Amino acid sequence: MLPRLPNPVPSIPVEDPALESAVSAAIAQSYSESGAERYGIAPQRFQQIVAAVVGRYARDASEAERLQMVAALRVGDLVLARACSAGNEHAWDVFLIRFRALLYETAYRIARDEATGRELADGLYAELYGIPNREGRRVSKLDYYTGRGSLEGWLRTVLAQQHVNRCRSHAKDVSLDEQVEAGVGFAANPAPSVPVADDRIAEAVAQTLAELGGEDRFLLVSYYLDQRTLANIGRQLCVHESTISRKLVKLTGELRKRIRKRLQDAGINPRRCEELLQELDVRDLNVNIAETLRQERPVGTF
Amino acid sequence: MKLSESNPLRQELARSQQVESHPDSDVLTALSEGGLLQRERQRILAHLAACVDCREILSIAAATAIDPADDLKPFLVRRPSRPPRRAWLPWASLAACLLVACSAVLFYQQKLALPRNAVVATREPVRIPLSTAKSPARSPSAERKETLGKTENSAALKSPQTPHLFQNLTAANAILQAPIESAKQSEVSRQSSYQAGAEVGEMATPATPVLKAAPAQSVPAFVNATTERERSAASITAAARPHWRINGMGQPERSYGDGVWQTVLSHEPSKMRVVSVFDGEVWIGGDHSRLYHSIDNGMTWNLIALPDKNGRKHSIAHIHFQTSQSGTVESDDGAVWTTSDGGSTWQ
Numbered sequence: 001m002l003p004r005l006p007n008p009v010p011s012i013p014v015e016d017p018a019l020e021s022a023v024s025a026a027i028a029q030s031y032s033e034s035g036a037e038r039y040g041i042a043p044q045r046f047q048q049i050v051a052a053v054v055g056r057y058a059r060d061a062s063e064a065e066r067l068q069m070v071a072a073l074r075v076g077d078l079v080l081a082r083a084c085s086a087g088n089e090h091a092w093d094v095f096l097i098r099f100r101a102l103l104y105e106t107a108y109r110i111a112r113d114e115a116t117g118r119e120l121a122d123g124l125y126a127e128l129y130g131i132p133n134r135e136g137r138r139v140s141k142l143d144y145y146t147g148r149g150s151l152e153g154w155l156r157t158v159l160a161q162q163h164v165n166r167c168r169s170h171a172k173d174v175s176l177d178e179q180v181e182a183g184v185g186f187a188a189n190p191a192p193s194v195p196v197a198d199d200r201i202a203e204a205v206a207q208t209l210a211e212l213g214g215e216d217r218f219l220l221v222s223y224y225l226d227q228r229t230l231a232n233i234g235r236q237l238c239v240h241e242s243t244i245s246r247k248l249v250k251l252t253g254e255l256r257k258r259i260r261k262r263l264q265d266a267g268i269n270p271r272r273c274e275e276l277l278q279e280l281d282v283r284d285l286n287v288n289i290a291e292t293l294r295q296e297r298p299v300g301t302f
Numbered sequence: 303m304k305l306s307e308s309n310p311l312r313q314e315l316a317r318s319q320q321v322e323s324h325p326d327s328d329v330l331t332a333l334s335e336g337g338l339l340q341r342e343r344q345r346i347l348a349h350l351a352a353c354v355d356c357r358e359i360l361s362i363a364a365a366t367a368i369d370p371a372d373d374l375k376p377f378l379v380r381r382p383s384r385p386p387r388r389a390w391l392p393w394a395s396l397a398a399c400l401l402v403a404c405s406a407v408l409f410y411q412q413k414l415a416l417p418r419n420a421v422v423a424t425r426e427p428v429r430i431p432l433s434t435a436k437s438p439a440r441s442p443s444a445e446r447k448e449t450l451g452k453t454e455n456s457a458a459l460k461s462p463q464t465p466h467l468f469q470n471l472t473a474a475n476a477i478l479q480a481p482i483e484s485a486k487q488s489e490v491s492r493q494s495s496y497q498a499g500a501e502v503g504e505m506a507t508p509a510t511p512v513l514k515a516a517p518a519q520s521v522p523a524f525v526n527a528t529t530e531r532e533r534s535a536a537s538i539t540a541a542a543r544p545h546w547r548i549n550g551m552g553q554p555e556r557s558y559g560d561g562v563w564q565t566v567l568s569h570e571p572s573k574m575r576v577v578s579v580f581d582g583e584v585w586i587g588g589d590h591s592r593l594y595h596s597i598d599n600g601m602t603w604n605l606i607a608l609p610d611k612n613g614r615k616h617s618i619a620h621i622h623f624q625t626s627q628s629g630t631v632e633s634d635d636g637a638v639w640t641t642s643d644g645g646s647t648w649q
Binding site: 026 | 332334337344348359360363365367550614636
C-alpha cells in the first residue's frame with residue numbers, strides 16, 4: 001500500500017475564479033457525477049479544480065464554449081488524479097486497479113520489449129507517485145492532468161512522450177560499433193531535392209499549400225511526409241480511416257485544381273497546364289508538398 | 303522510430319526546431335478523443351502540421367490505443383467450432399444398439415407372425431394420447447385393466463419373449479421411426495394402421511376399439527405433429543436468427559448466414575458501437591446516447607431515450623442483459639443505465 005503523501009500538492013492555481021454563473025452552475029452540477037465525495041473532495045475544492053482548468057484553456061472563450069468545455073471534461077478522472085496527488089489512499093487503490101495493468105501493457109506495446117517497457121512504466125509510475133522538488137515537497141505528475149482527455153489516454157500520451165525522449169537521449173549515446181553495424185557509416189548522401197521543370201509550378205504549389213488550413217496540412221504531412229497509415233491518422237483525429245482516405249483524395253484533387261488555376265492565371269494556356277501537371281507526377285507532387293510543408297528552414301552550418 | 307530511418311527529409315525535420323510551445327499531453331489526448339473545442343482543435347492541428355515531435359508522440363499514443371472494435375469482436379466473430387470430442391460416442395453406441403435391437407425385434411415379429419394386438423395393447427404406457435379414439439364411457443383405469451386382461455389372455459404373451467423388453471423396444475421403435483415420416487406417410491400409415499386396428503378388432507374382443515386407432519392415429523399424428531412443429535420452429539428460428547455485426551463505419555449489419563450483410567438503421571447518423579442480442583431481442587447502442595431496440599430481428603426499431611446524465615451525450619460501450627427484463631447499458635465514460643422492465647424505463 002502506498003504511504004500517504006505528506007503534503008497535498010495544490011493543483012493548477014485558480015487564475016480566473018470569477019466565472020459566469022452558468023459555468024459555475026455547470027461545474028456544481030458535475031460534482032455529483034465526478035464522484036469527488038468518495039475521495040473527500042469538497043464542492044468548493046472541486047469548483048476550484050475545474051475552474052482552474054477552464055481558466056487555463058478557455059480564458060478568452062465565450063460562455064458557450066466554456067460550458068462546452070465543462071461538459072466535455074472528464075471530471076471523474078480529474079478528481080481521481082487530484083485525489084491521488086493529494087495522497088488519498090482510496091484514490092490510489094482505484095487508480096491502481098484501473099490503470100496499473102494498462103500502464104504496463106501500454107509501455108510494453110510502445111517499447112516492444114519487456115525490460116524496456118517495464119523500465120518505462122516504472123519510471124512513469126514513480127513520477128506519478130511524486131518526486132520531491134527543490135523545496136522537498138513531493139510533486140506528482142498527476143497534477144499536470146487537466147481532464148481534457150481521458151486519464152487512460154493521457155497516460156498513453158505521457159508514456160509515448162517519455163519513450164520518444166528516451167530514444168532521443170539514447171540515440172546520442174550510440175557507440176561507433178553500433179553505428180557501423182547499423183550502416184550509418186555507409187549511408188548514402190541525402191538525395192538532392194527534385195528539380196521542378198518549371199518554376200511556376202513550384203510557386204503555384206507553394207502558394208496553394210500556404211492557403212491550406214491546419215487540418216489539411218496535418219493530413220498531408222502525416223500521410224505523405226511521415227508516411228503514417230490511414231488507420232493511425234484516423235485514430236489520432238478520432239475518425240475512421242476511410243474518412244481520412246476520402247479527405248486525402250478530395251484534398252489532393254482540390255490541390256491539383258487550384259494549382260491548375262494558378263498556372264492558368266499565370267498566363268499558361270490550359271494545354272500547357274495539363275502537360276505540366278502530367279509531368280508533375282503524383283510522387284513529384286508529394287515531394288513538393290513535403291518540401292513546402294517543412295516546418296522550418298534547415299539548420300544552417302556555422 | 304522514424305528518427306532511425308534514413309529518409310533525409312525526416313532527418314531534416316528532426317533537426318529543425320519549433321518556435322511555438324508544444325501543447326500539453328492532455329490536449330493531445332483530447333484531440334485524439336475528439337474533446338477539443340473547434341478553434342482549439344484547428345490551432346493544435348496547425349501546430350501538429352509543423353511539429354514533428356508532437357506528431358511522433360501523438361502517433362505512438364494512438365498506435366498503442368486499444369481499438370474499440372476489439373470490444374466488439376466477441377459479438378462480431380463467429381465462435382470457432384469446437385474440436386471434435388468423443389463425448390457422443392457412448393450415445394451413438396447406445397442409439398446403434400437400440401436400432402439393431404428394434405430391427406431384430408421387428409424382424410422377429412414379422413417372422414413369427416406375432417399378433418399385432420399384443421403390440422398395440424402394450425403401447426399405452428408410452429403415454430401416447432388416446433383421446434381421439436377413447437370411448438367416453440370408459441375410464442382409463444378400466445381400459446387399462448381390460449387391455450391388460452386381454453393381453454394376458456392373448457397368445458402373444460405365451461411366446462418366449464420378455465413382454466416388457468418387447469413393449470419398450472416396440473414403443474421406442476415407433477418413436478424412432480415416427481419423426482422421419484412425412485405427413486403424407488403418416489396419413490398412409492394412419493390408414494394402414496386403421497386396417498390393422500380392424501384386424502385387431504377382429505382378433506380381439508369388441509371391447510378393444512379403444513386401441514384400434516391408437517397406434518395409427520395417435521402415434522404418428524402425435525409424434526409427427528410435434529416433430530413438424532419443432533422442425534418448422536427450428537427452420538424458422540434458423541432462418542430468422544440473423545448474425546449481427548457493426549462495420550467499420552459504425553453501422554449495424556445483419557446477415558442470415560449467406561454471407562450477405564445488410565445494413566440496418568442506415569438513417570442513423572451516429573456511429574454505433576455495440577450490438578447485443580438476448581432472447582431474440584436486439585439492442586444496438588452507439589454515440590450520442592443512441593440506443594435502439596428491436597424485437598423482430600431488426601425489422602422495426604425503437605429508439606430508446608436514455609435519461610440524461612452529466613448534461614451530455616454519451617457513447618454507449620456495453621449492453622448486458624441478465625434476463626429479458628433486466629439489463630445494463632454502460633457508456634465509455636462510466637455512465638450506467640439499468641432497466642428492470644425490458645427497456646421501458648431506464649435509471
